[in-house]
Amino acid sequence: MTDPTPIWCPSADRIARSRFTHYRSWLERRYGLRFTDYESMWQWSVDELESFWSTLWEYFPIRAHTPYDCVLDRRTMPGAKWFAGATLNYAEHSLAAAFEPDAERRLAIVCESETRAPVTVTWAGLARQVGAVTHCLAAFGIQPGDRVASYMPNIPESVVALLATASVGGVWSSCSPDMGVVSVLDRFRQISPRMLFAVDGYRYGGKRIDRREIVAELVAGLPSLEAVVFVPYLDPEATFDATAARPGVSVVRIDEVLARPAAPQFTPVPFDHPLWIVYSSGTTGMPKPIVHGHGGIVLENFKGIALHLDVGRDDRFFWFSSTSWIMWNLLVSTLATGCTILQFDGNPGHPDLSTLWRFAERHGATFFGTSPAFLGLCMKAGLSPRGLFDLSALRALGNTGSPLTEEGYRWVYEHVGPDLLLASISGGTDPAAAFVGACPVLPVRAGEMQCRPLGTATYAFDDEGRPVYDQVGELVCTLPLPSMPLYFWGDTDGRRYHESYFDVYPGVWRHGDWLRLIRRPESVTAVIYGRSDSTINRHGIRMGTAELYRVVEEFSEVTDSLVIDLEYLGRESFMALFVVLRDPAAGVSSELRDALLAAIRTRLSARHVPNEVIAIPDVPRTISGKKLEVPIKKILLGQPVDRAVNRDSMANPGALDWFVDFARRRARDA
Secondary structure, three states: OOOOOOOEOOOHHHHHHOHHHHHHHHHHHHHOOOOOOHHHHHHHHHHOHHHHHHHHHHHOOOOOOEOOOEEEOOOOOOOOOEEEOOEEOHHHHHOHHHHOOOOOOOEEEEEEEOOOOOEEEEHHHHHHHHHHHHHHHHHOOOOOOOEEEEEOOOOHHHHHHHHHHHHOOOEEEEOOOOOOHHHHHHHHOOOOOOEEEEEOEEEEOOEEEEOHHHHHHHHHHOOOOOEEEEEOOOOOOOOOOHHHOOOOOEEEEHHHHHOOOOOOOOOOEEOOOEEEEEEOOOOOOOOOEEEEEHHHHHHHHHHHHHHHOOOOOOOEEEEOOOOOOHHHHHHHHHHHHOOEEEEEEOOOOOOOOOHHHHHHHHHOOOEEEEOHHHHHHHHHOOOOHHHHOOOOOOOEEEEOOOOOOHHHHHHHHHHOOOOOEEEEOEEEOOOOEEEEEOOOOOOEOOOOEOEOOOOOOEEEEOOOOOEOOOOEEEEEEOOOOOOOOOEEOOOOOOHHHHHHHOOOOOOOEEEEEEEEEEEOOOOEEEEEEEEHHHOEEEOOEEEOHHHHHHHHOOOOOEEEEEEEEEOOOOOOOEEEEEEEEOOHHHOOOHHHHHHHHHHHHHHOOHHHOOOEEEEOOOOOEEOOOOEOHHHHHHHHOOOOHHHHOOHHHEOOHHHHHHHHHHHHHHHHHO
16 A cells, blocks of 8 residues: 655645646636535536536637537447537647747757757747648648658657648658567558658667668558658768659658748648547557547647646656657647647667756756656666756656656655656557546655546446446546547457457446556545556456566666566466566575565565566567566467567567577476
């Protein structure tokens, strides 16, 4: 059980100045709505779902070209239709600040990378670049609904290309250039893009990585492709000949396109017009091509970014992400608040773990977003950023991708800053929203996410499908959200969509995470316990793997860990704890092994004590940082590695080799 004492409380001044408080006061003035605490406000937002979302439409500067007929046709999932009749455009909201009087001097983007000199883009400059690329898209005949793909990193050109695609009603889809050709084609072949934006390469960890051969393979493998916008990022003099890969494909350089700046034009599209296609991890099967709509993303991001993360015009917002992760889409979406976004492309650990903190110091980041894995590395390395860098501008630190331990929470407040909103959120790619997350007016408790976001009917269900509190259950959402997937591209009968979320509880979104909701005085807080499909079930008692990681990774000798419960046919379950050691040469001593097992036995459960503790060189992870528990389990149970996991979808595919060898040795010795 987590400590009920808050580790941080917002000051009265901070509460008063937050956008959340402004919205709450507006509700009282406008509609006479008064709430005793956050939880009563949340309850209203789900009980009166249509009224809640209509107030957001009115409160935020929604640029609708035609009004909506009704907020929600029916509360059904899947199939809910939001704001029918309304037309708008995502890019028009993202570029609103470009038409303000100070747009020529105020910065929209600041970008640093390992590959080239720093780049800054003003709001007016961003608008002109988007207009230039919009004209390029039009010249190639891109129409509303046409797919435009990207093989570019987290740089301003990617932002410009996304906004230009959205402005003409095209459908954007992105893969980071660190992904291999098989993984990218698995995604892009499903959506048949007409145009591709692509870089020649990049630098990572000080190494030059040329990707022109990969781009040529993409051109050859995408028969729908008609044009490539080539971005010479690694080498400004680089060239690319698409006809060598497939005759008839046109190529234009991005510098030639941007040399003709123009005012952006925005095509009004229906609320549920496709905006972008994002993908599930694709580590164990064909990635799901998840389609989100213009209106749902605009509305959800105003709520999540402005109200729950408290990001506004004066902020400098940074979230370290690749362009393959939904957090990059969130980074771009913060532009709608008028803030400046900070981009970093490169290895966050090169030349050392202080790289991102130095970046935050240089550019006065007010919001620093990252992953618990990165924070864990900083913690294990003994880094204390607040003592080394001037982080006085920092107001909030966001994290997502995996659960942050209680020790991680305490490290942030001791070593990053004592007066920060530690915004831990969980939701992700599928809903394009947080199911549990942050709020600037609520206290933070170590290990707990602060609340269920407004309008989000998140519950923990037991085996009988009943809501439970103060115990672990399945994370579900019982009411539709405007940002939920419209559909999966190519899923004509909706079967794949239905089977992904609604096959367990009809009409209720099942997300696949273990969740515990805790009643606190101000709100219901939340703890995520990892994926429910990798749950450890020993002697009828289930436990999420994240609970074990919290205990194991508190040991200073351990930098990372992975637990796998192997249920061999006809034999007793065998549970292995794999650990990455700070000092690999030391190995797992008998003292460390005994201490780890004793901690699990006394702090968690005697039934969940591992059979073995084994040192490994690295924990296999997805590109977004999630541990690959299920694929490793399949490999250790004898499934061929190419059937168990797609290496191209991984952050560190070389980490699989150890497990393949380990499985081979165990099979031989059995």
